Amino acid sequence: xxxxxxxxxxxxxxxxxxxxxxxxxxxxxxxxxxxxxxxxxxxxxxxxxxxxxxxxxxxxxxxxxxxxxxxxxxxxxxxxxxxxxxxxxxxxxxxxxxxxxxxxxxxxxxxxxxxxxxxxxxxxxxxxxxxxxxxxxxxxxxxxxxxxxxxxxxxxxxxxxxxxxxxxxxxxxxxxxxxxxxxxxxxxxxxxxxxxxxxxxxxxxxxxxxxxxxxxxxxxxxxxxxxxxxxxxxxxxxxxxxxxxxxxxxxxxxxxxxxxxxxxxxxxxxxxxxxxxxxxxxxxx
Amino acid sequence: xxxxxxxxxxxxxxxxxxxxxxxxxxxxxxxxxxxxxxxxxxxxxxxxxxxxxxxxxxxxxxxxxxxxxxxxxxxxxxxxxxxxxxxxxxxxxxxxxxxxxxxxxxxxxxxxxxxxxxxxxxxxxxxxxxxxxxxxxxxxxxxxxxxxxxxxxxxxxxxxxxxxxxxxxxxxxxxxxxxxxxxxxxxxxxxxxxxxxxxxxxxxxxxxxxxxxxxxxxxxxxxxxxxxxxxxxxxxxxxxxxxxxxxxxxxxxxxxxxxxxxxxxxxxxxxxxxxxxxxxxxxxxxxx
Numbered sequence: 001x002x003x004x005x006x007x008x009x010x011x012x013x014x015x016x017x018x019x020x021x022x023x024x025x026x027x028x029x030x031x032x033x034x035x036x037x038x039x040x041x042x043x044x045x046x047x048x049x050x051x052x053x054x055x056x057x058x059x060x061x062x063x064x065x066x067x068x069x070x071x072x073x074x075x076x077x078x079x080x081x082x083x084x085x086x087x088x089x090x091x092x093x094x095x096x097x098x099x100x101x102x103x104x105x106x107x108x109x110x111x112x113x114x115x116x117x118x119x120x121x122x123x124x125x126x127x128x129x130x131x132x133x134x135x136x137x138x139x140x141x142x143x144x145x146x147x148x149x150x151x152x153x154x155x156x157x158x159x160x161x162x163x164x165x166x167x168x169x170x171x172x173x174x175x176x177x178x179x180x181x182x183x184x185x186x187x188x189x190x191x192x193x194x195x196x197x198x199x200x201x202x203x204x205x206x207x208x209x210x211x212x213x214x215x216x217x218x219x220x221x222x223x224x225x226x227x228x229x230x231x232x233x234x235x236x237x238x239x240x241x242x243x244x245x246x247x248x249x250x251x252x253x254x255x256x257x258x259x260x261x262x263x264x265x266x267x268x269x270x271x272x273x274x275x276x277x278x279x280x281x282x283x284x285x
Numbered sequence: 286x287x288x289x290x291x292x293x294x295x296x297x298x299x300x301x302x303x304x305x306x307x308x309x310x311x312x313x314x315x316x317x318x319x320x321x322x323x324x325x326x327x328x329x330x331x332x333x334x335x336x337x338x339x340x341x342x343x344x345x346x347x348x349x350x351x352x353x354x355x356x357x358x359x360x361x362x363x364x365x366x367x368x369x370x371x372x373x374x375x376x377x378x379x380x381x382x383x384x385x386x387x388x389x390x391x392x393x394x395x396x397x398x399x400x401x402x403x404x405x406x407x408x409x410x411x412x413x414x415x416x417x418x419x420x421x422x423x424x425x426x427x428x429x430x431x432x433x434x435x436x437x438x439x440x441x442x443x444x445x446x447x448x449x450x451x452x453x454x455x456x457x458x459x460x461x462x463x464x465x466x467x468x469x470x471x472x473x474x475x476x477x478x479x480x481x482x483x484x485x486x487x488x489x490x491x492x493x494x495x496x497x498x499x500x501x502x503x504x505x506x507x508x509x510x511x512x513x514x515x516x517x518x519x520x521x522x523x524x525x526x527x528x529x530x531x532x533x534x535x536x537x538x539x540x541x542x543x544x545x546x547x548x549x550x551x552x553x554x555x556x557x558x559x560x561x562x563x564x565x566x567x568x569x570x571x572x573x
Contacts (some may be wrong), residue, residue, distance in 0.1 A: 016534055018426075021360070021375075044461045044462070045463075045464060046432060046433050046461060046466070047432055047433075047482075053351040072455055076406050093460065104363050147328075147329050147330060148329050171460060174460040175329045175377075175459060175460070176329070176489070177329045177489045177529060178328075178489060178491070178529060178530055179328060179529035180329065181489075204460070204461065204466075205463050206463070209536070211530065221343065232334075232507065235517050243462055243463060243464030243465070244463055244464070245463035247534070248492060248533070248534035248535060248556060249534060249538060251556050252535065252538070252556050252560060252563075254561050255556060255559075255560040256560060256563060256564070259560065259564055261563070261567065270534055270537040270541060271541060273538050274538050274541035274542050274545070277538070277542055277563060278542055278545050278546070278547055280563070280567070281542075281546065281547050281549075281566050281567065282564070
C-alpha cells in the first residue's frame with residue numbers, strides 16, 4: 001500500500017572492517033523514513049556517510065547494526081535480494097563505469113534480460129525507458145560517443161527498464177557540464193512527477209538540492225537536518241559550520257540581512273530572489 | 286606584459302585520414318601572461334581538453350604553433366622536456382594517478398625526474414605539501430589511506446613541486462564538497478600569489494570562475510568566440526546559454542530585475558558585487 005514507506009532505516013549503524021580490525025563508524029544510528037513519490041536530496045561533506053547510507057537502500061551494503069527495510073522487505077533477508085534490487089535502482093557518478101554494452105538499447109536491455117523478462121516485454125520496456133529520458137533517437141548509437149549528460153540519461157534508462165519504484169542517484173552530475181547537469185536534473189524531476197518514482201538524490205550542488213521536496217543533511221554519520229529545502233537553507237551559519245553552503249540566492253539575501261536589510265531567506269531560485277529584491281527596491285518608502 | 290604561453294593558429298585533428306577524422310581545434314590563437322589567473326570555460330567536447338594538452342606538449346599540433354616564453358615548444362627534444370616542467374598539468378580526478386608507497390614519494394616523483402638533488406627535492410616536497418595544506422604527519426602515510434579531498438591535494442602538490450610557471454588545472458573541484466572545493470581554490474590562489482605563477486583553471490561552474498579568475502576564455506566548437514574580464518564575457522548571456530554554458534546565478538538575478546524595470550547595473554556576477562549594488566540602490570532610494 002502507498003502508506004508503506006519505500007525506504008525505512010531504524011538505528012542504522014555501519015562500520016567498515018579494515019585489515020587491522022579498526023572499524024571506523026560511518027553511520028551512527030540513522031533512523032529515516034522515505035515515502036513513495038518523495039523527492040529527497042541528501043547533502044553532506046565528503047565522508048559524512050551519505051554514500052554509505054545510499055548503498056544500504058538496495059542492499060549493496062548491509063547494516064552492522066539496526067535495520068533497513070526496502071518496501072517492507074528486510075535488506076538482510078537474502079531471499080529478498082533480487083526483489084530489493086528490482087525495487088530500488090542506483091545511478092552512480094561516473095557514467096563510463098555504468099555502461100556495459102556497445103549499443104545504447106542493448107545497454108538499457110541488460111537489466112531486464114538478467115531478470116528473465118520475455119523478449120517482447122524487454123522491447124517494450126527499453127522503448128519506454130529511452131522515451132522517458134528523451135533518448136529514443138539514440139537507441140542504435142554507440143554509448144561512448146554520447147555526451148556525459150546523455151550517458152547519464154542512458155544509465156537512468158537502464159535502471160528504469162527494471163521498473164523500479166525508487167531511484168537512488170549518487171552525485172550523478174559531478175562530472176557533467178552545465179547542460180548535462182540540467183538534462184539529468186530535468187529527467188529526474190519529470191520521472192518523479194509523472195511516474196511517481198521515489199527519488200533520492202545525493203549531491204554537492206546546493207542548487208540541485210534546492211529542487212527537491214525534502215532535504216536531509218548528514219554529518220559524521222548522523223542526520224543533522226531533515227526538512228523542506230527552504231527551511232534547511234535558512235540556517236546559513238549552521239550549514240557553513242558543517243562545510244556546506246547555501247544556494248547563491250540565499251547567500252545574497254543572507255549578506256543583505258547581515259547589512260541590516262529586512263529580507264526573508266526563503267528565496268532559493270533566481271526568480272524567487274529577483275522577486276524578493278524587486279519588492280525591496282520598488283516599494284515607495 | 287608578454288605572453289608566457291601562447292598558441293598561434295593552433296589546429297588539432299584527431300584520427301586524420303580515417304573515417305573518424307575530427308578537428309577539435311581550428312586555428313586557435315590563445316595566450317596567457319605571466320602572473321595571470323585565467324579560466325577556460327566550454328562544454329564537454331568543445332575542445333578545451335585538447336587545448337590544454339597542447340600547452341605542455343602532451344599533444345602535438347596538426348598545424349600551427351605552441352610558444353612558451355616566445356619560443357616553439359617543439360623546437361627540440363630538450364625544449365619540449367623543459368617545457369613539461371614549466372607547464373604543470375593537473376588532470377581531472379588526479380587522485381586516481383597516485384601510485385607511490387608514501388605521500389612523500391608521490392610528491393617527490395616529479396622533482397626527482399627533473400634531476401634535482403636530494404635536498405632540493407626535500408625542500409620542494411615540504412613546501413608544496415604546505416601549499417596544499419597537508420600536515421607533515423601525512424607525508425609518511427600511504428596515499429591510499431587518505432580521504433578523497435586529501436588525495437586530490439597530494440596530486441596537486443606533486444605538480445606544484447615541479448614549481449611550474451604555468452599551472453593548468455582541469456576541474457580541480459569536481460566531486461568535492463563546498464569546503465573541500467574552497468580549500469583547493471585557496472591553495473591555487475596562494476600558489477598564484479606567492480610564485481607569481483600563471484594559473485589556467487578549467488571549470489564547469491560559472492560561479493567559481495566568476496569568483497576566481499581575472500579573465501575568461503570561452504571555447505566553443507574548437508574556436509574561441511570571446512574572451513575578456515568576467516564582467517565583459519558575462520554580458521554575452523544569451524550566446525553563452527546557446528553554447529550550453531550560461532552565466533552565474535547573480536548575473537541571472539540582476540538580468541531578471543532589470544527586465545522588470547529595476548534600475549541596477551548589468552555588470553554584477555558575484556555575491557559581494559550583488560550586495561553592494563542592492564545596498565547602493567537602497568541608499569539612492571532613501572535620498573530621494
